[in-house]
Amino acid sequence: MTATQLVPPATETGDAGTRIASAEVLVTSPGRNFVTLRLRTEDGVVGLGDATVNGRELAVASYLADHVTPLLIGRDAHAIEDTWQYLYRGAYWRRGPITMAAIAAVDTALWDIKAKLAGLPLYQLLGGRSRRGCLAYGHASGADLPELFDSVRAHLEQGYRAIRIQTGIPGLGSVYGVASSAHAGVGGGTRYDHEPARRSDVPVEEEWDTRAYLRHAPRVFEAVRAEFGPDLPLLHDAHHRLTPIQAARLGKSLEPYDLFWLEDVTPAENPAVLRRVREHTTTPLAIGEVFNTIWDYRELFEEQLIDYVRSPVTHAGGITALRRIFDYAAVYQIKSGVHGPTDVSPVGLAAALHLGIALPNFGIQEYMKHSAETDEVFRPTHRFEDGLLHPGEQPGLGVEYDDEVADAHPYARAYLPVNRLSLDGAMHDW
Structure with a gap:
């Protein structure tokens, strides 16, 4: 032998x-x-x-x-x-x-x-429960401040204890991340509250103006703090749209409003540029929903350039790989902030909750509620109560796939929008 x-x-x-x-x-x-x-x-x-x-x-x-x-x-x-x-x-x-x-x-x-x-339940194999539940944040948005305030109130009534703030920008039409915008259908296709992509043969093109955004964002958070007080944790996503110096300016201008985090301030391909952002602002930074492996984070962790890890189970190699990333992050007092909108299925969300409930360095979990049709296909057993997500006690993930319902919903091509600068029509990050 x-x-x-x-x-x-x-x-x-x-x-x-x-x-x-x-x-x-x-x-x-x-x-x-x-x-x-x-x-x-x-x-x-x-x-x-x-x-x-x-x-x-x-x-x-x-x-x-x-x-x-x-x-x-x-x-x-x-x-x-x-x-x-x-x-x-x-x-x-x-x-x-x-x-x-x-x-x-x-x-x-x-x-x-x-x-x-x-x-x-899966979390028991990951070390058992470390907390009662996973703190979740929801997505409040509006084309203008009154619409945004209505959205914030609706989320508070649903039990959210932390809220992401996104608004339209004066002079621009549809803005990605503003699901409830009255302009959401502009440019063709349909935008759903549960699906930010548009069902169309090609991506919808949106306009972008960085200077207008940088002027508008601090005013929005000033108004939200005046309306809802100092205690509500507020988050904001810049969607990779800024250069490093622009990101530094935004982080500094938002410091008076005590953000829980500022997310994806600049394209992630060159992590070293976050040194410049870190030099200029104490606003906590969240990065990584487009990262796929532990290697993407090495420099960010070792230089302590971020505060929250955004990778989801679905896109970072699964529970095995993401647990390694979070264990590495814990060495530098960096916490989890797992990506969790509706482009992660109830299966992916359940996996994140089982991991999150066990993690010693859990931070917060993004949570957009899936549509009723989605929940009919996947039949999840996790639940949302008093601002916390709970993975449930069923053996495994606690999700069951219904073939008959799923087969009634065939694939339909859909794309997230693309951005062009309003000044000259050049392609831009979003």
Whole structure:
């Protein structure tokens, strides 16, 4: 017997019943598009993973169906770490949102199976409960201040204890992130409260004016603080639209209004530029919803350039990988702030909640409520009470996929908008 035969590969270990017997890639569109991986063991235990990449859904569906699922059949469902390494290190082309979303779906589905086999809610396998619930923030928005105030009040009535603030900008039409805007349909297609993408053959083009935004944003937060007082945690997302010096100016101008965080102030491709932002403002910074691996964060953590990590389970390689990122962040007193709008399915949200309830360095969880149609497809058991999200006590993730309902909602092409400068029509970050 050779040395390589002494340790059987993962495909030959474990009880026969825990081997993966089938892997299905499911695409549905109950108001927006979702990609779900469903794994089933030989004993019939089912695990779900979210693989949704907004506006590129079919790319990750193909990656999974054509290149990943054939590798899973016969593997031991318990071998989560080995499977993660097999899919990441075994591929020559690593990283990127499509690859990491596919790995995340496999990883999450395997954790779902493992927890069901253990008869425990997933968070119990991640170290158990560290808090009563996960503090959540909602998205308040409006085309103008009266509409924004109405939205804030509505969120407070729903029980939110922290609120993201986004508004229209004088002189501009539709602005991404302002879901309730009266101008939301301008430019074609439809924008839904539950789906910021537009169902159209090409992306809708929006206008942008950075100078107008930088003048307007401090006035908005001054008005919100005057209306709702100093205690309500307020957040704001700049959507990567600013240069480093513009981001520094915004952070400094918002200091009097005590933000919980300022998110995605500048494009994330060059993390070193956040040094300039950090030099000029004490406003806490949240970064990373477009990051995919732990390597994207190394410089930001070690130089303590951010305060919150925004990566979701769905796009950062799954529960296994995101837990590593948060453990690394904890060394530098950096907390979690997981991306959680409706382009993350209820499966991805459930995974984030099980991880968040166990994390010692949990910070806050983004939470946009999914549409009723979406919840009919996925049937989640997590709940929102008194400003906190609770993952539930069902074994596994606590999400069940309804094929019959899902099949009634076929895929429909949809894109997030693109930005052009109002001054000259040049393409711009958004």
